[in-house]
Amino acid sequence: MIELQHVTKVYPTSPRPALDDVSMEIDKGEFVFLIGSSGSGKSTFLRLLLKEDNPTKGTIKVNDKTLNTMSKWQVPKLRRTMGCVFQDFRLLRNRTVAENVAFALEVINKPQRTIRRVVPEVLEMVGLEGKAERLPNELSGGEQQRVAIARAFVNRPLVLLADEPTGNLDPETSQGIMLLLERINRTGTTVVMATHDYHIVDSMRRRVIELNDGQVSRDQSRGVYGVGR
């Protein structure tokens, strides 16, 4: 599903590469934790997968498509197969929950009929039935993140990228979000989650890829956050 071969990313403003000769393979349906300290290259990794940026060296493949050679106008198509969730939710504050989710479908030209059917379904799945007409600031942090997940998942992406989705949430709420991501993973969606939350990593026992100064320092199936913790 995701394949990196000797990927290096150097930003012009920094002498040290953000990613340094990274190679890995993530299969369809896997759940992967991406860990490492701040500045270890996690965000760069996610940006490259979305083709928000191009690698300096090496090749990246997502769903058998090589990102390096992909032309600009094909990028939107790529992103329709991927969902994104962020620490800061990134909801539209002047739109209701349902409108926020529908927005993702409207801008890729889904018919109104489909939108009316799919949005309530996905809101029910994330546990927000009955809150469709609320505005984001009337919701708790956990609920807002559920809206963001609903928006990321409503188009049934092949891959869900989550950049510290529980970073702003208390442990209990985080637990709920993790259950939701697990549920999404069980539908066959590959989930890649960058995180600092060792409780979550330790309790889930999924594949862990640790980045250190832009290099993969550990790649362990059913891993934990840190050795000797």
Added chain:
Amino acid sequence: MRVNFVLSEVATGLRRNLTMTVAMILTTGISLALMGTGLVIANMISDMRAIYYDKVQVSIYLTDDVTDQQRDAIAAQLDASPEVKSYLYESKQEAYQRFTEQFSQQPALVENTDPNALPESFRVELVNPERYSVIAAEFPNGQNGVDQVRDEGDFLDRLFSLLNGARNATIAVAVVQALAALLLISNTIQLAAFNRRNETNIMRLVGASRWYTQLPFILEAALAGFLGAVLATVGLVLTKVLFIDRTLAGPIRAGIIPPVDWGVIATISPIIAAAGVGLAAIAAYVTLRLYVRL
């Protein structure tokens, strides 16, 4: 393409930067109005050329003490000349009559002019207007009752170079103003894109096409360009009704200045509308490409 969605984005965008939008419409409007004025002047110039150049090319003014014999001799010489296509004799009375018609709007000038002050003349049309010097050589100034030979074409050339200068100046100001309008459009679009960065970021992430993301901004600029053109057209109509048709009514009736028809305005407005919409849209597109990450 979801038309409703795009249109509501456009409306939100314009409303959010109302002051910038108004400034954008006004500068675009002024620039287009100047451009339209330039086109009206250009149109008038070509009409005037048709009026004047057809009428007369060389005038032979006669002295006050010209004898009948001298006058007949000149007429005979003109008849015989291969350079002359046709000619007209204008007596002092006829010259005065034409003068009173031309300046009917300035009665003071007419009153103060002695009917005898205007010289009689031959108005000569040449086979080739460039051959003025040949005629001038045939009728030396101050001899045989000839006061002076004047190349009216030369005078007209000077008049038209003045008018052309006015037209060019108007268009030059229009171009400078257009530059200001384009920069303002570019600035407004950057501001609009910044205001809506949340929306556009999300659109980018969920895979909205570039076109879908950019279209609201481009339409926003195009709409402002169109409103500017409407404003400019209103300006042109007012100029025609209040200035050309009123203040210049006399010279127009006297045939000195050609009238400006509604047809001319009707031809010019679509041109300035197309220019307004086109340039605004292009400015917006280029801005989005260069400065804004969508």
